[in-house]
Amino acid sequence: MPATSGGPELSSTSGTGRLLGAALLASSLMPLNSTMIAVALPEIARDFGHPAGTVAQAVVASYLVAAIVLQSPGGKLGDRLGHRHMLAFGQAMMAFGAVLGMIAGTLAVLAVARVTMAAGGAAIVPATVALLRLELPQERRGRAFGTFGAVMSLAAGIGPPVGGELVHAFGWPSIFAVNLPVIAVATLLGATTRRGRRHPRPQARTRFDVLGTVLLTAALTALVLGLEVGGTAGAVLLGACAVLVVPFVWWERRVADPVVAFALFSSASFTAGSLIVALQNLVMYTLLFELPQVLAAVLAVDAAAAGRFLVSMMGAMIVASLVSGRLIDRIGPRPVAVVGTLACLGAVGLLMSFGLSSLGRLSLPLALFGLGVGLATPAAQSASLAAVPGGRSGAAAGIGSTMRYLGGVVGVALLGRLVDLSGDRSTIVGEHRTVLAVFAAALVAALVCSLALPGRSASPESAPVRDGAA
Numbered sequence: 001m002p003a004t005s006g007g008p009e010l011s012s013t014s015g016t017g018r019l020l021g022a023a024l025l026a027s028s029l030m031p032l033n034s035t036m037i038a039v040a041l042p043e044i045a046r047d048f049g050h051p052a053g054t055v056a057q058a059v060v061a062s063y064l065v066a067a068i069v070l071q072s073p074g075g076k077l078g079d080r081l082g083h084r085h086m087l088a089f090g091q092a093m094m095a096f097g098a099v100l101g102m103i104a105g106t107l108a109v110l111a112v113a114r115v116t117m118a119a120g121g122a123a124i125v126p127a128t129v130a131l132l133r134l135e136l137p138q139e140r141r142g143r144a145f146g147t148f149g150a151v152m153s154l155a156a157g158i159g160p161p162v163g164g165e166l167v168h169a170f171g172w173p174s175i176f177a178v179n180l181p182v183i184a185v186a187t188l189l190g191a192t193t194r195r196g197r198r199h200p201r202p203q204a205r206t207r208f209d210v211l212g213t214v215l216l217t218a219a220l221t222a223l224v225l226g227l228e229v230g231g232t233a234g235a236v237l238l239g240a241c242a243v244l245v246v247p248f249v250w251w252e253r254r255v256a257d258p259v260v261a262f263a264l265f266s267s268a269s270f271t272a273g274s275l276i277v278a279l280q281n282l283v284m285y286t287l288l289f290e291l292p293q294v295l296a297a298v299l300a301v302d303a304a305a306a307g308r309f310l311v312s313m314m315g316a317m318i319v320a321s322l323v324s325g326r327l328i329d330r331i332g333p334r335p336v337a338v339v340g341t342l343a344c345l346g347a348v349g350l351l352m353s354f355g356l357s358s359l360g361r362l363s364l365p366l367a368l369f370g371l372g373v374g375l376a377t378p379a380a381q382s383a384s385l386a387a388v389p390g391g392r393s394g395a396a397a398g399i400g401s402t403m404r405y406l407g408g409v410v411g412v413a414l415l416g417r418l419v420d421l422s423g424d425r426s427t428i429v430g431e432h433r434t435v436l437a438v439f440a441a442a443l444v445a446a447l448v449c450s451l452a453l454p455g456r457s458a459s460p461e462s463a464p465v466r467d468g469a470a
Contacts, residue, residue: 016135019084022189023128024148026091028155029179030121034063034408035159035288037114040172047172048107053416057228058111060289060412065224066118067405073213075126075398076259080208083127083134083394087190090127093120095183101176113176122401125152129385129397143325149277149381150321150374152404156281157314157370160288164305209259212252216259219244220402227413261395264388272452273384274400276337278407279446280377283344283439286411287369290419291362294432298356298425312363313370320374325382333379337450340376344369345443352436356429376450383453414438 037059045055078086097116104110132144166174219241226237252258265271288310296302320340327336347369354361381400388396418438419431 018189018192020128020131020135020144022186023087023124023131024151025182025189026087026094026124026186027121027128027148028151029094029182030067030118030125031152031156032159032162033114033117033121033175033179034060034067034405035156035285036163036166036175037063037159038289039160039164039292040167040175043167043172044107044110048110050107055107058107059114061224061228061409062111063114063118064405064409064412065221066115067122068224068402068409069217069220070119070122071126071401071405072216072259072395072398074122075130075394075396075401076209076213078123078127078130078394078397083130084190086123086127086394087131088187090120090123091183091187091190093117093123095180096120098176098179098183102173117179122398125401126394126397129400130394133385133388133397143329145378145382145385147321147325147378149378150317150324152377152381154314154317154321154374156284156288157310157317157373160292160310161314207257209252209255209257212248212255212259215244215248215251219248220406224406224409224413227410228416259395260399264396264399267387268452269387269454270384270396272449273333273380273382273387274403275449276341276380276446276453277377277384277400278403279442279449280341280344280373280380281404281407282411282414282442283348284369284373285408286415286435287439289412290415290432290435294356294419294428295359297428299359310366313366316367316370317374320371321378324375324378327375328379328382332453332455333383334450334453334455337376337379337383337453338447340372340374340379341443341447341450343372343375345372345440345447347372348436348439348443352433352440356432376446379453380450 041052041055041060044059045052048055050058074086074090094117097113097118097120100116101110101113104113129145129148132148136144162178163175166178170177222237222241222244226234226241228234229237249262252260252262291310324336324340347365350365350368351362354365356362384400385396415435418435419428
């Protein structure tokens with residue numbers, strides 16, 4: 001079957017399906033591991049004898065920092081070395097980190113395991129997005145990008161329920177062990193396509209952007225740590241980030257093959273879609289971490305019960321994801337994203353109205369929120385990535401994934417500043433309402449971005465992105 005410009009000729013539809021299925025399965029582990037750990041933090045803190053805040057920094061913040069920092073370089077390496085190679089490399093890294101986490105005897109080793117898993121995910125996710133872009137003909141890409149967004153959102157959503165059940169039944173090491181059978185299945189699926197036709201390996205006529213990667217890593221690390229630690233140290237780190245951005249931008253606009261191609265942001269669809277995903281991740285990740293902790297403090301809900309309670313959001317997300325891709329192909333990403341974002345705003349309004357007086361009353365707004373995310377995230381993902389030329393699929397995927405996890409980190413950092421679980425019930429309830437107000441502001445910004453998406457999916461081959469260094 002001939003491919004469109006920028007894509008390969010597919011040797012086997014079934015082989016391509018297995019490859020993409022393997023890639024999607026492996027990609028789902030990154031958001032799953034980013035949220036699944038939330039319900040295990042109290043048990044890990046008890047076992048290692050460290051405060052809960054220290055444990056969160058070691059296993060949550062470190063994971064998100066590595067995920068953010070390594071996405072863009074991972075995508076760029078895929079463009080240069082081959083996305084299938086990066087997919088296999090990422091799976092190996094993820095498996096090694098999972099084994100290390102299972103046997104970790106200290107918090108430091110556990111932190112190394114989490115960073116290793118994040119590094120593997122940073123190779124897998126951009127490679128998956130690029131393969132979806134390159135392996136499929138144009139008429140199937142919109143639904144594929146929608147499916148990818150749905151899978152990533154769903155994996156993040158089911159993290160706390162799955163983690164809660166695993167921790168309750170087998171202890172916290174089980175949340176590392178559960179990765180291994182998934183990686184094994186993905187590896188076996190991918191192995192069946194190795195004899196098929198491959199993409200021509202890009203000719204690396206220029207050197208890899210090492211300096212740009214170092215500057216990007218330093219700037220993003222300073223940003224994330226500055227958001228996490230707060231106080232004087234946080235201000236110094238944020239200042240360092242601002243200083244590092246200047247030489248980074250200067251260099252990226254002059255280097256022949258930049259790790260971050262700023263020209264991609266000349267596309268309104270790419271920019272708006274990336275921002276929507278970042279803003280919705282800010283809300284979703286923060287909610288997934290905040291709600292179990294607040295419910296435990298106010299209503300004495302344990303980890304397993306809190307995880308099961310979030311099933312209403314997961315179920316709605318599944319339903320919305322099943323129809324989102326078809327809606328995008330029929331009416332375009334803009335109306336789907338607008339309706340989804342409005343649903344999320346309505347859910348936040350209901351959460352604010354209902355308060356924390358009863359556990360049962362929260363099911364409806366959580367289901368509505370899951371419905372909104374299931375609609376809006378695939379639409380934003382589809383619009384942003386469909387606007388990218390094939391030769392820059394990996395780089396664009398890396399930027400998009402960086403934005404996704406940066407939203408999550410900003411949300412977690414805000415949570416640490418806005419919620420103090422040591423206060424009395426009225427104080428915690430008031431802080432919860434403040435968090436919901438921040439959610440509403442972020443979703444209003446996402447709604448504005450949704451209006452900038454195209455009415456119909458943009459053609460990647462005609463995307464208004466100029467080639468060149470910047």
